[in-house]
Amino acid sequence: MQKPSINHSFQYPGSIGEMPSGPCADAGVLVEANAGWRVFRPVLDAAKCVKCLKCWLICPDGAIDRSGKDYAIDYAFCKGCGICAYECPTKSIRMEKEGDDVE
């Protein structure tokens, strides 16, 4: 999946002197995931999925990954809104309570 990766080595400025100056900053910079927002987690059943692309199109976070053989969900950035599960025409995505089963 083509997307910016998290820069785990980012150091926050330690003092005002280390703050970047000027109006410009790099684009496509991520330093943390959004995974902690989820209460429910979408689980995609690849055997049922017909790859219609609907979930990929409508996900507000772009967290459906269509690059592999099967579609997959980027759990680092999925917020668990449930839109994909609600809209999937083949009911291939179900929402599971986070923490119920630890993979």
Next chain:
Amino acid sequence: MVNVRDLPERELLYGHKACPGCAAGTVARLILKVTGERTFLAYPASCLSTVTSIYPQMAFAVPSFTAPFAATGAVLSGMAAAVKAKKMQDVTVLGIAGDGGTADIGLQAVSGAVERGDRILYVCYDNEAYMNTGIQRSSLTPYGAATTTSPAGKAGGAIGEKKFKKNLFEIMVAHRIPYCATASVANIADLLGKVAKAKDTDGPSFLHIHAPCPTGWGFAAERTMEIARLAVESGLWFLAEYQDGRVTLNYRPKEFIPVREYLKTQKRFRHLGPAEWNVIEEQRDREWAVISGRWEPAGREKA
């Protein structure tokens, strides 16, 4: 028409902090899939700016500029002038702004940019209030919606917003803009096709996109697309486009579903009853009579 299978895999908006289920997230990422990497983006103060550029994160992967709240149109004009001066080819100068930033405070700036004829693509994602600052009403807030500045109250009998939603599309049509359209996340194919047309327009183009907001409207995040569909099916949102001097209604439900089926899905309308539903239905019918009369000359009516 855009073939969705041809859309690039690359996400040019990723890792943003919008609420779960935010339609504005879907709108912005899909637009960027069509306009592509060679996009210069400007957005004013809004949910979109707040959720994408929280230091040190920058969720847009294209060059972008945070415009003063009122100035998106003017900033786009400046960007278009720079693109011209640098003789850059195949670049989209894109603005994405909220309903407040477009129909209220930013209206003169976008009007000026359109009137100047600059090659820009301006998108208004319409979540029907000033969401970023805590749900204040705008001129695109619909009748009956409770916001923090148009509260509903049992004691005083306040019904929420007392005025009807302004027709922003017709304001743009009145500019005789080369291309403008309304769209909704309820119909992604229609939306993508309109973005592609707007991108290819040699001059200004404008899209007004209905973007349900779970937080401000009060509904469960999973229902965003369904709420958008109900708005279209109840006739409270219309899909239309204007090009070559002619408006086309892209979709006309065979029969409108009752407005209450849309209104009852959201907390902001929950205080309304049959009397207000009637007012809303009558206004809807008046509005459709006006737009059909204006846009669908006899003969084209029964398409």
